[in-house]
Amino acid sequence: xxxxxxxxxxxxxxxxxxxxxxxxxxxxxxxxxxxxxxxxxxxxxxxxxxxxxxxxxxxxxxxxxxxxxxxxxxxxxxxxxxxxxxxxxxxxxxxxxxxxxxxxxxxxxxxxxxxxxxxxxxxxxxxxxxxxxxxxxxxxxxxxxxxxxxxxxxxxxxxxxxxxxxxxxxxxxxxxxxxxxxxxxxxxxxxxxxxxxxxxxxxxxxxxxxxxxxxxxxxxxxxxxxxxxxxxxxxxxxxxxxxxxxxxxxxxxxxxxxxxxxxxxxxxxxxxxxxxxxxxxxxxxxxxxxxxxxxx
Amino acid sequence: xxxxxxxxxxxxxxxxxxxxxxxxxxxxxxxxxxxxxxxxxxxxxxxxxxxxxxxxxxxxxxxxxxxxxxxxxxxxxxxxxxxxxxxxxxxxxxxxxxxxxxxxxxxxxxxxxxxxxxxxxxxxxxxxxxxxxxxxxxxxxxxxxxxxxxxxxxxxxxxxxxxxxxxxxxxxxxxxxxxxxxxxxxxxxxxxxxxxxxxxxxxxxxxxxxxxxxxxxxxxxxxxxxxxxxxxxxxxxxxxxxxxxx
Numbered sequence: 001x002x003x004x005x006x007x008x009x010x011x012x013x014x015x016x017x018x019x020x021x022x023x024x025x026x027x028x029x030x031x032x033x034x035x036x037x038x039x040x041x042x043x044x045x046x047x048x049x050x051x052x053x054x055x056x057x058x059x060x061x062x063x064x065x066x067x068x069x070x071x072x073x074x075x076x077x078x079x080x081x082x083x084x085x086x087x088x089x090x091x092x093x094x095x096x097x098x099x100x101x102x103x104x105x106x107x108x109x110x111x112x113x114x115x116x117x118x119x120x121x122x123x124x125x126x127x128x129x130x131x132x133x134x135x136x137x138x139x140x141x142x143x144x145x146x147x148x149x150x151x152x153x154x155x156x157x158x159x160x161x162x163x164x165x166x167x168x169x170x171x172x173x174x175x176x177x178x179x180x181x182x183x184x185x186x187x188x189x190x191x192x193x194x195x196x197x198x199x200x201x202x203x204x205x206x207x208x209x210x211x212x213x214x215x216x217x218x219x220x221x222x223x224x225x226x227x228x229x230x231x232x233x234x235x236x237x238x239x240x241x242x243x244x245x246x247x248x249x250x251x252x253x254x255x256x257x258x259x260x261x262x263x264x265x266x267x268x269x270x271x272x273x274x275x276x277x278x279x280x281x282x283x284x285x286x287x288x289x290x291x292x293x294x295x296x
Numbered sequence: 297x298x299x300x301x302x303x304x305x306x307x308x309x310x311x312x313x314x315x316x317x318x319x320x321x322x323x324x325x326x327x328x329x330x331x332x333x334x335x336x337x338x339x340x341x342x343x344x345x346x347x348x349x350x351x352x353x354x355x356x357x358x359x360x361x362x363x364x365x366x367x368x369x370x371x372x373x374x375x376x377x378x379x380x381x382x383x384x385x386x387x388x389x390x391x392x393x394x395x396x397x398x399x400x401x402x403x404x405x406x407x408x409x410x411x412x413x414x415x416x417x418x419x420x421x422x423x424x425x426x427x428x429x430x431x432x433x434x435x436x437x438x439x440x441x442x443x444x445x446x447x448x449x450x451x452x453x454x455x456x457x458x459x460x461x462x463x464x465x466x467x468x469x470x471x472x473x474x475x476x477x478x479x480x481x482x483x484x485x486x487x488x489x490x491x492x493x494x495x496x497x498x499x500x501x502x503x504x505x506x507x508x509x510x511x512x513x514x515x516x517x518x519x520x521x522x523x524x525x526x527x528x529x530x531x532x533x534x535x536x537x538x539x540x541x542x
Contacts, residue, residue, distance in 0.1 A: 003412045003413060004410065007407050007408075200391065200393060201393060201404075203391060204391055204393070204404070204405055204408070204452070205405075205408040206377075206380070207351070207380065207385045207387065207391070208380065208381070208385075208405040208408060208409055208452065208453075208455060208456065209377045209378065209379075209380035209381035209409050209456060210377060210408035210409055210410075211377045212373070212374070212377070214408055214409075214410070
């Protein structure tokens, strides 16, 4: 079995050596495609994770009507807790809110001898930021909620993050697809060139009765090797890019802490993707072999 | 007395390459096991097409071809390699790999059909010896004469020890001396029991070998079997074969 494997691998690497430059082009283009997709995936998931840690900053405050009874306020809290996408509901009585306001804004509140103007307040955090808008709309319609400005929501920042994430997703998808197609065409062409360069060997193999697997396998190994080499290159470039960006973010925005680069996971995921990609491209190239060259 | 079934049988075999070009137009032929036949005819007469059909490189459009009772029309693409291992094919252009030595050319073909390196080491010398080229085992094809190259091509066709050998113009590019060598090797293989089918227009070799001759013209059999009239016409004009009308 090892003897057979050695023959097939040897056949594949002979082709890689023979078409050095086109192989180089195929590997670098695949690497670029995987780098772009991988890079955008990192940016997307990084931002999503960042948004997750910032969820408390996107909480909402729901103010009860000033004329609502304590029972009504309690009922409102229970209804809010049951809403889909709500992580936690924290109640602060009007007295607590007023006290906190006075503490935070002594220059405004000092000397004021007025009745507590603050309403009973519920602070809501989310499990899913995407549902925030629905929750806000629903809360506004509740009868126990103050009719004017009864819900305080910092939706603009969240909307901005969502827009950025959406842009990254689309940009990554479009650029990645374009690069994947280019890389795929190059791998496809490399295999086609190999088939032309090795026409004589393949013809002899077929004439003496080599199976289709024996003729095809080296070509498919070649495609897989190009995909994997592209993936390894992409992993290395991503690693470097990650450390550069991390350093930049950490020095310019001292609050941001970028996580460590998951080298092993990235290498495995990209290598598997590259291998699958090379396999598909080479298979397509082999399948489209002109019929007059086929044995039957 | 019952007669043995023919080893090769062509039944009204037709091959059309496209709507306008026909390779064969209804050829019927029987070849016995262990026989040696020459397929003769001018370019385009259909002799190479018969070789291609028998080696499963071309599928019959109509009719059928049988080898050892097996219809080639029913052979699936997956079965072609196994069938080819029972057939030695010697192409017109030798088909040698220029970057491999003589023994590597034969060894490469053996490796392609699944033989181990150990088998290659053990069997290649004997195969090269059969066609008298062992002394040039370490030479590259460009260091060999045409006859020697053809002997390597025959050696490669023998790796599976096939009962049938198909040779397409094996002396087409050779001088008379080397042509003699090749035909002698083929005759020798035939004497060991291998059925040989040779497509050729080499009148001298056909005459010298004194074997069965099938003459083709325009994709049809013009004259069946060894016929002095065929040889006479070939001698007079090797490119203009007699037809039924003439």
